[in-house]
Amino acid sequence: MKDFSRFTISEVTKRFGERTALAGLSLELRRGEFVTFLGPSGCGKSTALGCIAGLVPITSGKISIDDECIDDGRTKVPPERREFGMVFQNYALFPHLSVANNVAFGLKLRKLAKEAVAQRVDAALKLVHLDGYADKFPAQMSGGEQQRVAIARCIVLEPRLLMLDEPLSNLDAKLRIEMRYELKALHERLHVTTIYVTHDQQEALALSDRIVVMQTGRVQQIGTPEEVYASPANLFVADFMGFKNIWTGRVESARESGDGIEYSVALDGFTLKVRGAYREGDRRRAAIMRRLNDRREVWTAIRPEDVQLGGQGDNVVRAKVVQVEYQGQVSQVTAVAGRDTRIDLRPSAPVASGGTIEVRIPPEKVLVFADGEAG
Amino acid sequence: MSLGRRGGLVALLAPAVVFIVFLFIYPFLYGLVLSFSDPSGSFTLANYERFFGDWWERRTIWVTLWISLPVTVASVALAVPFAYYMRRGIRGEKVITFFLIVPITLGTVLVSEGMLTYMGPTGWLNQLLMAIGVVAKPVRFTHNYWGVAISLLIQGFPFSFLMLLGYISGISPDLERASQMLGASRIQTFLRVTFPLMVPGIAISFCLSFVAAFSVFPSAVLLGEPSGPTRVISISAYHWAFEEFNFNVASAISIVMAAIELLVISGVLVWRNRMYRGASIVGKG
Ligand SMILES: Nc1ncnc2c1ncn2[C@@H]1O[C@H](COP(=O)(O)OP(=O)(O)OP(=O)(O)O)[C@@H](O)[C@H]1O
Ligand SMILES: [Mg+2]
Numbered sequence: 001m002k003d004f005s006r007f008t009i010s011e012v013t014k015r016f017g018e019r020t021a022l023a024g025l026s027l028e029l030r031r032g033e034f035v036t037f038l039g040p041s042g043c044g045k046s047t048a049l050g051c052i053a054g055l056v057p058i059t060s061g062k063i064s065i066d067d068e069c070i071d072d073g074r075t076k077v078p079p080e081r082r083e084f085g086m087v088f089q090n091y092a093l094f095p096h097l098s099v100a101n102n103v104a105f106g107l108k109l110r111k112l113a114k115e116a117v118a119q120r121v122d123a124a125l126k127l128v129h130l131d132g133y134a135d136k137f138p139a140q141m142s143g144g145e146q147q148r149v150a151i152a153r154c155i156v157l158e159p160r161l162l163m164l165d166e167p168l169s170n171l172d173a174k175l176r177i178e179m180r181y182e183l184k185a186l187h188e189r190l191h192v193t194t195i196y197v198t199h200d201q202q203e204a205l206a207l208s209d210r211i212v213v214m215q216t217g218r219v220q221q222i223g224t225p226e227e228v229y230a231s232p233a234n235l236f237v238a239d240f241m242g243f244k245n246i247w248t249g250r251v252e253s254a255r256e257s258g259d260g261i262e263y264s265v266a267l268d269g270f271t272l273k274v275r276g277a278y279r280e281g282d283r284r285r286a287a288i289m290r291r292l293n294d295r296r297e298v299w300t301a302i303r304p305e306d307v308q309l310g311g312q313g314d315n316v317v318r319a320k321v322v323q324v325e326y327q328g329q330v331s332q333v334t335a336v337a338g339r340d341t342r343i344d345l346r347p348s349a350p351v352a353s354g355g356t357i358e359v360r361i362p363p364e365k366v367l368v369f370a371d372g373e374a375g
Numbered sequence: 376m377s378l379g380r381r382g383g384l385v386a387l388l389a390p391a392v393v394f395i396v397f398l399f400i401y402p403f404l405y406g407l408v409l410s411f412s413d414p415s416g417s418f419t420l421a422n423y424e425r426f427f428g429d430w431w432e433r434r435t436i437w438v439t440l441w442i443s444l445p446v447t448v449a450s451v452a453l454a455v456p457f458a459y460y461m462r463r464g465i466r467g468e469k470v471i472t473f474f475l476i477v478p479i480t481l482g483t484v485l486v487s488e489g490m491l492t493y494m495g496p497t498g499w500l501n502q503l504l505m506a507i508g509v510v511a512k513p514v515r516f517t518h519n520y521w522g523v524a525i526s527l528l529i530q531g532f533p534f535s536f537l538m539l540l541g542y543i544s545g546i547s548p549d550l551e552r553a554s555q556m557l558g559a560s561r562i563q564t565f566l567r568v569t570f571p572l573m574v575p576g577i578a579i580s581f582c583l584s585f586v587a588a589f590s591v592f593p594s595a596v597l598l599g600e601p602s603g604p605t606r607v608i609s610i611s612a613y614h615w616a617f618e619e620f621n622f623n624v625a626s627a628i629s630i631v632m633a634a635i636e637l638l639v640i641s642g643v644l645v646w647r648n649r650m651y652r653g654a655s656i657v658g659k660g
Binding site: 055078079086094096105154 | 547549550552553554555556557558559560563567568571572574651
């Protein structure tokens with residue numbers, strides 16, 4: 001595998017006429033790293049991959065590997081000479097070629113000896129557990145098998161960078177989890193630098209070394225799964241990471257202490273106590289304190305899983321259950337508190353629809369955002 | 376399957392079967408029987424002997440192939456690069472498509488008459504060629520082989536092109552991108568991916584264009600020399616049917632036409648299967 005030490009994407013922008021599909025993407029990839037682009041449909045994930053691959057001409061910005069400039073909008077290395085691999089969302093297997101010939105496609109272009117090609121094709125098919133499928137045609141295979149052919153076809157060339165565009169989105173739920181596991185195992189074996197695109201936060205959390213959260217062409221946060229999950233940079237990321245209870249309210253009182261802020265927020269019908277663990281120097285702490293002092297509106301966010309059923313202490317709220325959806329281990333319950341505040345929770349104890357419950361919102365689990373947009 | 380369900384299936388299929396039998400199979404079988412009968416209705420091979428025994432009649436096969444095969448090859452060969460170029464759509468595609476459809480909708484007779492005027496010895500094409508000094512005296516474009524060939528091309532090319540365009544734009548652009556990502560240049564991608572995937576479309580459009588060109592009649596009469604060099608096989612069939620009033624020989628000639636067409640089509644399909652093995656598999660997803 002061709003080595004590099006720095007893969008740099010800086011300020012890459014792509015406009016389609018008036019529409020900005022990708023706005024200033026900057027990212028430095030480490031060798032062997034698994035990075036995921038995560039975001040809702042239409043946020044520019046595929047465009048970003050296309051730009052990196054060279055399939056989409058960039059409007060501005062620069063992509064380079066060590067000192068080699070791959071693309072700066074004016075001069076670019078064509079896609080076929082970048083030595084990147086791409087697994088397309090629909091797999092894009094060549095329907096007129098057998099599995100073996102699909103995998104051998106790139107090797108044959110490189111004018112390798114016949115035996116060497118056969119050997120490497122065999123090895124690649126074995127790697128994705130498809131030995132014995134060599135003579136089948138793509139149309140004779142299931143989605144999961146086709147997917148693995150597409151991966152084998154890329155990795156057999158030992159690309160400098162492997163890109164996968166929503167590779168699991170066409171598979172059923174069970175296979176998706178299986179393939180996710182295999183992808184991870186494969187990456188741990190080969191250590192190929194990988195950019196993975198998905199709109200599924202579970203996938204992103206399970207697979208990635210780092211996650212790039214995107215919205216409308218803009219990067220919202222770059223961080224490890226833990227960082228993105230536990231401390232989302234803004235309301236959008238929080239929403240995407242499953243902070244389903246998002247309420248807006250006015251700050252009533254605030255007290256700054258060494259390792260955080262304690263304050264209460266007046267919501268629609270009840271008051272929420274919040275204990276935010278914002279360390280000294282946290283960007284959000286400064287922003288929130290500014291807003292607090294201004295007595296401005298803030299957004300609070302908490303995950304349904306963190307809302308407790310019953311309990312004592314701060315933030316115990318009475319709520320009317322409006323919907324119960326049984327999901328096995330837990331139920332998905334929607335209740336209304338105060339005048340019109342929706343609370344989503346996932347209790348394991350049974351809850352009757354139409355009844356009244358008491359829920360506790362742990363102050364330390366609540367995130368506060370000073371602004372709907374950037375934190 | 377229960378008897379009741381099978382009965383239901385038969386009832387559902389019946390209209391289609393009746394339709395096919397009356398429109399296609401019955402006329403064909405009727406012609407086949409006619410071609411092996413003498414006027415009194417008893418079996419004979421004389422009709423075929425009449426055709427194959429006569430050098431002048433036999434020759435029509437070669438005359439027709441000599442016009443229809445090159446024209447079909449040319450129209451498909453022209454259509455491939457145009458369709459490839461326009462596979463993702465280009466500006467003004469609608470206008471281009473419109474002008475290509477016009478000759479098809481106008482029909483052979485109208486196109487032939489138009490050609491007689493503007494490509495004739497005093498037509499503007501010759502006047503233009505002489506004015507810019509390309510030729511000294513008028514070139515004969517009509518009443519010969521070229522007249523028929525050009526008129527067939529004018530109708531055959533748009534047909535092949537539109538068929539191929541429909542076919543090629545159905546090929547996922549991701550396949551070309553995948554090929555590129557695997558290291559193939561544009562030409563390699565065309566040769567190894569796009570063209571092989573176009574093969575079934577090329578084969579179908581070749582077959583249909585060929586059948587249309589092989590049964591050429593109006594333009595061979597109007598633009599060619601129907602008494603000799605462009606006496607195509609359909610003229611021969613017409614002659615026997617409506618000048619000799621011998622439908623038995625005419626039927627035999629029609630059966631010969633069908634047999635030759637089938638032969639060429641089989642050849643094309645064999646080529647297609649050589650080039651494109653994946654097609655024998657019903658695709659999914
Ligand atoms: N060729 C194009 N011409 C014009 N606009 C485009 C083109 N390709 C993409 N876009 C626009 O750019 C934006 C980003 O598209 P992109 O395909 O990158 O989204 P995505 O994040 O991959 O979405 P999905 O999850 O649905 O695949 C979209 O708003 C889309 O409409
Ligand atoms: Mg996409």
